[in-house]
Amino acid sequence: MPSFHGNHPGWQGGRYRPLPDGTQTSIVININDGGSTSRGFLIGILSAFGSAGVAVLVLAIFFFFKYTSRGRILLDRIGRPGEFDDEQAFAHEEAEALESMDELQRTEYLRAKAFTQANPPESVQTDISLSQFLAIQEKGVSAWEFEPELEIANCFVEARTEIEFFDSECSVQSNLPVPKQNEVYYWEAKIYDKPESSLISIGMTTKPYPLFRLPGYHKTSVAYVSSGHRRYNQPFTPTLYGPAYVQGDVIGVGYRPRTGSIFFTRNGKKLDEIAHNLKSQNFFPTIGANGPCTVHVNFGQMGFVFIEANVKKWGLAPMTGSLAPPPPYGSEQGSILLETGREGARQSAYEPGHSRTRSGLARITGFPGSSPGPIRSPTDISLAQLAHISTQDLPSQGNMEAGDIQHQPVENTPQGQQIIPPPEYSSPPSSRRSSGGGDDEERRGLLDDRAGQPPIPTYDAAVSEAAGPSHTS
Numbered sequence: 001m002p003s004f005h006g007n008h009p010g011w012q013g014g015r016y017r018p019l020p021d022g023t024q025t026s027i028v029i030n031i032n033d034g035g036s037t038s039r040g041f042l043i044g045i046l047s048a049f050g051s052a053g054v055a056v057l058v059l060a061i062f063f064f065f066k067y068t069s070r071g072r073i074l075l076d077r078i079g080r081p082g083e084f085d086d087e088q089a090f091a092h093e094e095a096e097a098l099e100s101m102d103e104l105q106r107t108e109y110l111r112a113k114a115f116t117q118a119n120p121p122e123s124v125q126t127d128i129s130l131s132q133f134l135a136i137q138e139k140g141v142s143a144w145e146f147e148p149e150l151e152i153a154n155c156f157v158e159a160r161t162e163i164e165f166f167d168s169e170c171s172v173q174s175n176l177p178v179p180k181q182n183e184v185y186y187w188e189a190k191i192y193d194k195p196e197s198s199l200i201s202i203g204m205t206t207k208p209y210p211l212f213r214l215p216g217y218h219k220t221s222v223a224y225v226s227s228g229h230r231r232y233n234q235p236f237t238p239t240l241y242g243p244a245y246v247q248g249d250v251i252g253v254g255y256r257p258r259t260g261s262i263f264f265t266r267n268g269k270k271l272d273e274i275a276h277n278l279k280s281q282n283f284f285p286t287i288g289a290n291g292p293c294t295v296h297v298n299f300g301q302m303g304f305v306f307i308e309a310n311v312k313k314w315g316l317a318p319m320t321g322s323l324a325p326p327p328p329y330g331s332e333q334g335s336i337l338l339e340t341g342r343e344g345a346r347q348s349a350y351e352p353g354h355s356r357t358r359s360g361l362a363r364i365t366g367f368p369g370s371s372p373g374p375i376r377s378p379t380d381i382s383l384a385q386l387a388h389i390s391t392q393d394l395p396s397q398g399n400m401e402a403g404d405i406q407h408q409p410v411e412n413t414p415q416g417q418q419i420i421p422p423p424e425y426s427s428p429p430s431s432r433r434s435s436g437g438g439d440d441e442e443r444r445g446l447l448d449d450r451a452g453q454p455p456i457p458t459y460d461a462a463v464s465e466a467a468g469p470s471h472t473s
Contacts, residue, residue: 097236108169109235112210112218119208121220126177126207126282136176140321141300146287148172149211155289161297163287171201171211171288174299178204178283178316180257186314187285188252188265188298188305191226191245198291200226202251204262204283214288221286222275224251224264232274242271250305254314255283268305 136143145160154170178185189202201214203223216223216231223231230241252265260278264271287295300315
C-alpha cells in the first residue's frame with residue numbers, strides 16, 4: 001500500500017510547496033502487495049472447497065434419507081407418530097400383523113390392499129363439477145346424500161342421511177366432497193341404535209375407497225372409532241384418542257381446508273386434531289360399521305350440538321338454496337285451479353253455451369237427489385258468489401229430465417250463474433207434426449203401407465206353430 005508522509009517539510013495546506021532554498025521535494029510511496037495476493041488466493045481456495053463441501057453435504061443428506069430406514073415421521077407432536085415414511089417399516093409391521101390375524105381378517109386385508117393398489121387414492125376426478133355446484137346453489141345442504149354401494153348391499157339409506165347397517169362390515173360415502181371455500185366445514189353423526197357388539201367408524205375418506213372396509217384403515221382416510229381409538233391410514237394398530245361413544249352420542253367431524261387439519265368432537269366437546277397438511281385431497285364424509293346399528297347424519301340441515309359450529313354456521317352449505325320451498329299448507333286458497341278441483345266442477349268436453357255437468361248444475365239449481373259435495377270450511381274462499389236459483393224460477397222445471405238439466409246452457413251474470421232458457425221454436429206450416437191432425441195422418445199412412453202385407457203373429461202363436469210340427473212328429 002502507498003504511504004504518504006504528512007510531516008514532510010514541503011507539505012503545507014494539503015499539497016507540496018517548494019522549500020525556501022529552491023529545492024524540490026520528492027514523494028516516497030511504499031507498496032506492499034505480497035501479503036494481499038496470498039490472502040486473496042487463500043480466500044478463493046477456501047470458497048471453492050466450501051461450495052464443494054456444501055454440495056457434498058447436501059448429497060449425503062439426500063442419500064441418507066433415501067437409502068436408510070428411519071421408522072416414521074413425526075407429523076403431529078413429539079411422541080405422536082404420523083404417516084409411514086418408507087415401505088420397509090410398513091412391510092415389517094404388516095408381516096407382524098398378518099401373523100396375528102385369522103383367515104377371514106387376512107383375506108379382507110389382502111383384498112383391500114389389492115383394491116388400493118389397483119385404484120390409488122385420488123385416481124379419479126373428484127372435484128365439484130359445474131353441475132354439482134349449481135345443484136348445491138339450488139338445493140343448499142340438501143344436495144349432500146349418502147350413496148351405498150349396490151354390490152355390497154349391507155346397509156340401507158333412508159331420507160338421504162339416515163343409514164342403517166346390517167350384519168357385515170361395510171362403509172358408505174357421501175355423493176359430494178367437502179367444499180374448500182370457507183375456513184371450516186363441519187358435520188355431525190348421531191348414534192341412534194348401537195349394540196355393544198357393533199363397531200362404528202366415523203370419519204373422512206377419499207375416492208376411490210374400499211367400501212367393504214371401515215374408514216381410517218387405508219390411505220387416505222381418518223376416522224374416530226366407537227372403541228375410543230383413532231385410525232389415520234392405520235390398518236393394524238389403533239391409537240387411543242378419546243372416550244368410547246355409545247348409543248345416543250353425537251360425533252362431529254371438522255375439516256380446515258387452509259391448514260388441511262381434521263378434528264373430531266363428542267357430544268359438543270372438541271377433541272384433539274388428528275391430521276395436518278391434508279390440503280390437496282378431496283374428502284368425503286364416510287360412515288362404517290361391522291354390525292347392526294343406525295346412524296343419522298346432520299350436514300347442516302339442523303342445528304349442531306357443537307356450539308361453535310352452530311353459531312358460526314360451519315355446515316357444508318346453507319340450509320336452503322335458491323330453489324323455493326314448497327308452499328305451506330292452506331296457501332292453495334284463492335288458486336283457480338285448486339279451487340276448481342276442490343269444488344269438483346269439471347267439464348268433460350266443450351259444448352256450446354258452456355254447459356256444465358250434472359253435479360255442477362245440481363249445486364247451482366238445488367236439483368234433488370244430487371250429492372251436496374264436500375263441506376266447505378268457513379275459511380275457504382270460493383271463485384264467485386253463486387246465486388241460488390229455486391225450482392219455481394226454472395222454466396218447465398217439472399218436465400225436465402236429468403239429461404235435459406245436464407245440457408242446459410248457463411251464463412255468468414252479476415247475480416251469479418243463471419240457466420239460459422231455450423228459445424221459442426215453431427214448426428213450418430208444411431210439417432206434418434205441427435198439430436194433432438198431422439199425427440193422425442202420419443199414423444194412417446203407416447197403416448195403409450202395411451195393408452198389403454201379412455199380419456205379424458203374436459209370440460204365443462209363433463211358439464205354438466213352432467212346437468206343433470215337432471210334436472206331431
